[in-house]
Amino acid sequence: MKTKPYFKSVGPIATILLTCLFASSTVNISQAQNGHISIEGSGEFGQKPIPVSLEGFSSEAAEVLKFDLTVQGFSFVTPDAAQYLIHGSDAGDVSGTVTDKFAKKVILSRGYNGANPRRQAHAFADDIVSTITGKPGIAQLRGSTAKIVYKTQPSGNGPGEIYIADFDGKNAQPITSDNAIVAKPAWVPGKLAIYYTSYARNNPDIFFHNLSTGQRSIIASYSGLNTGAAVSPDGSRVAMILSKSGSPNVWVCNADGSGLKRLTTGTEDSSPCWSPDGQSICFAAKINSRRRLAKVSANGGAVQALNTTGAPNPTEPVWSPDGKWIAFTSQTSEFDICVIPASGGESVVLVPGQNPSWAPNSRTLIYNHRLGNYHQTLSVLDVFTKQYKDCARATGSNSEPAWAR
Amino acid sequence: MKLNKLIFPLMIALTATLAVTGCKKGPTRMTQLYGRGQGGIGDGSGQPPTLNPGPQFPGTEPGPGTKDIPPGGGPTADWDPFMYNQDRSALAANTVHFKFDSAAVLDNEQSNISAVAAALSNQNLKLIIEGNCDERGTEEYNRSLGERRALALREALTKAGIDPLRIRTESFGKDKPVDPGHDEAAFAKNRRGDFVLCTPK
Numbered sequence: 001m002k003t004k005p006y007f008k009s010v011g012p013i014a015t016i017l018l019t020c021l022f023a024s025s026t027v028n029i030s031q032a033q034n035g036h037i038s039i040e041g042s043g044e045f046g047q048k049p050i051p052v053s054l055e056g057f058s059s060e061a062a063e064v065l066k067f068d069l070t071v072q073g074f075s076f077v078t079p080d081a082a083q084y085l086i087h088g089s090d091a092g093d094v095s096g097t098v099t100d101k102f103a104k105k106v107i108l109s110r111g112y113n114g115a116n117p118r119r120q121a122h123a124f125a126d127d128i129v130s131t132i133t134g135k136p137g138i139a140q141l142r143g144s145t146a147k148i149v150y151k152t153q154p155s156g157n158g159p160g161e162i163y164i165a166d167f168d169g170k171n172a173q174p175i176t177s178d179n180a181i182v183a184k185p186a187w188v189p190g191k192l193a194i195y196y197t198s199y200a201r202n203n204p205d206i207f208f209h210n211l212s213t214g215q216r217s218i219i220a221s222y223s224g225l226n227t228g229a230a231v232s233p234d235g236s237r238v239a240m241i242l243s244k245s246g247s248p249n250v251w252v253c254n255a256d257g258s259g260l261k262r263l264t265t266g267t268e269d270s271s272p273c274w275s276p277d278g279q280s281i282c283f284a285a286k287i288n289s290r291r292r293l294a295k296v297s298a299n300g301g302a303v304q305a306l307n308t309t310g311a312p313n314p315t316e317p318v319w320s321p322d323g324k325w326i327a328f329t330s331q332t333s334e335f336d337i338c339v340i341p342a343s344g345g346e347s348v349v350l351v352p353g354q355n356p357s358w359a360p361n362s363r364t365l366i367y368n369h370r371l372g373n374y375h376q377t378l379s380v381l382d383v384f385t386k387q388y389k390d391c392a393r394a395t396g397s398n399s400e401p402a403w404a405r
Numbered sequence: 406m407k408l409n410k411l412i413f414p415l416m417i418a419l420t421a422t423l424a425v426t427g428c429k430k431g432p433t434r435m436t437q438l439y440g441r442g443q444g445g446i447g448d449g450s451g452q453p454p455t456l457n458p459g460p461q462f463p464g465t466e467p468g469p470g471t472k473d474i475p476p477g478g479g480p481t482a483d484w485d486p487f488m489y490n491q492d493r494s495a496l497a498a499n500t501v502h503f504k505f506d507s508a509a510v511l512d513n514e515q516s517n518i519s520a521v522a523a524a525l526s527n528q529n530l531k532l533i534i535e536g537n538c539d540e541r542g543t544e545e546y547n548r549s550l551g552e553r554r555a556l557a558l559r560e561a562l563t564k565a566g567i568d569p570l571r572i573r574t575e576s577f578g579k580d581k582p583v584d585p586g587h588d589e590a591a592f593a594k595n596r597r598g599d600f601v602l603c604t605p606k
Contacts, residue, residue, distance in 0.1 A: 157540075157580045181580045184545055202486060203575055204548070223481035224574050225552040228545050241549060243574065246477030246556060248549040267476070268508070270549040284546060291546070315546040329543050354543050373587055400544060 045348045047384040049075035053082035061090035061121040067168050067389050068125035068139045071364050071380040094120035138359040149185040150401040156374040169391030186229050189405045195229035219257030232278045239272035239281050263300050271316045276323045284315040293317050311338040311347035322362040329354045357402045368399040477556030478569035489603035496600035503596040508553040510561045522565040533601040534558050536576045539592035551576035558598045
């Protein structure tokens with residue numbers, strides 16, 4: 001496990017948060033309705049991971065469990081130091097138990113069959129997370145391993161393809177074969193469909209791609225820039241960047257490209273994202289020659305700048321599904337993944353990287369970071385403990401990941 | 406202008422004084438006041454000032470005053486690049502470079518702008534401006550910055566008299582560096598606007 005050794009936090013707020021965390025992470029054990037003992041974690045920055053031990057699994061199942069649990073706030077220790085003991089087997093099918101060492105009680109005992117051992121291990125990981133924390137795990141979505149979409153380039157720049165993979169980078173497969181520059185893939189919530197930017201027609205245009213039928217259509221191919229598609233939570237609208245009026249600004253349209261409306265008029269905007277209630281759009285703006293994050297109503301109106309204190313040059317905002325946080329990329333000499341409260345304020349600087357995208361649990365992010373001079377690799381991060389794991393990288397430079405919802 | 410404001414009341418005061426004193430020989434001392442009939446704004450005739458008309462652009466009505474060129478040269482062109490042969494070499498020597506994180510066209514690039522404008526004197530030709538960035542800056546931020554660089558060049562060419570509707574822009578962000586290096590020398594080469602001359606097929 002690669003855990004960042006330093007805590008590059010900023011300002012007094014972070015200190016206060018830390019203090020709260022230590023106070024609130026004193027384990028609050030309550031009798032859950034289903035008879036399981038569960039911990040109600042408050043979920044704030046600087047948390048100590050929940051220590052668990054893992055025994056009895058072969059390398060692949062153990063690898064899956066370690067990946068899934070690390071990126072949701074668990075750490076792996078010896079049984080002596082563990083709060084929960086995970087024990088099981090993947091000889092044939094996966095099965096396992098979780099024992100609460102303090103309560104001296106088995107709180108989960110389950111076996112899995114069907115699919116394959118990897119998928120079974122992901123399912124066990126989700127059951128471990130929901131049993132211990134009382135909140136759903138993120139390893140599965142609508143009956144399969146949770147998916148991501150991202151771009152892959154043979155070299156660090158230039159042409160590439162859109163890829164889909166499991167969130168840990170396994171089972172990667174290209175879904176385009178245009179050998180064109182591609183950018184910023186985005187999921188349609190609840191559907192097997194995506195939007196992305198492609199230069200396949202020698203201009204950055206926005207494509208809609210139905211992954212069930214393979215059918216593609218272009219929803220924005222105006223002169224100039226068409227990029228940065230972001231789908232509203234109900235799937236009915238798309239926010240994007242167009243330069244058709246003479247500067248790159250935020251526009252919205254219906255899912256099929258109709259009903260186009262301009263939302264902003266600043267010098268240079270990028271990377272729009274939606275609030276979970278679909279009412280607001282957050283984006284990267286240039287205000288008085290400075291990079292800022294800003295918000296605008298999804299119906300248009302005044303633009304309001306957001307403070308990202310302690311994190312200069314913010315871009316690439318993404319709103320957490322629970323509405324509480326906005327993650328973004330800050331640029332100094334390198335790039336860092338940061339988080340602010342959704343109303344703006346002191347930034348928590350997390351790890352080096354770019355292009356964050358939230359998992360449904362509002363605590364795990366997928367992002368990309370530099371791998372040598374030429375390539376980017378995907379990584380999954382638990383923002384509250386700063387633990388992260390690198391995803392498998394099938395080929396080339398991987399970036400701009402988006403977590404399926 | 407300030408003098409002018411002073412002149413008018415002074416003249417009135419002088420006239421009034423003369424009227425009251427009833428001097429028939431005329432004033433003994435004259436103070437030369439500047440600004441009257443000397444080409445300043447307002448010539449004392451009581452007529453509204455006449456201004457030199459600004460440069461005219463295709464599709465705009467001629468009118469008094471300088472016509473502002475909108476950012477980027479205004480609404481983008483919608484001609485189809487597939488209907489044209491694209492010549493990347495004709496204007497390769499006129500590539501314009503930018504400062505870090507800036508889309509401002511530098512004064513020392515004006516000769517390149519003039520050369521490109523001259524190449525477009527044949528009204529059948531059209532132009533694609535490609536905006537590019539160095540690798541510092543996030544991917545989508547750079548895609549917008551590259552577009553704004555291309556639009557800034559389009560605006561400069563519009564000021565040089567070229568119809569903006571003959572000019573398309575295309576941003577490659579940091580996806581099309583000319584120098585794959587990771588030092589300032591490479592970055593400086595990569596922050597650029599390339600001109601592609603388009604001739605009808």
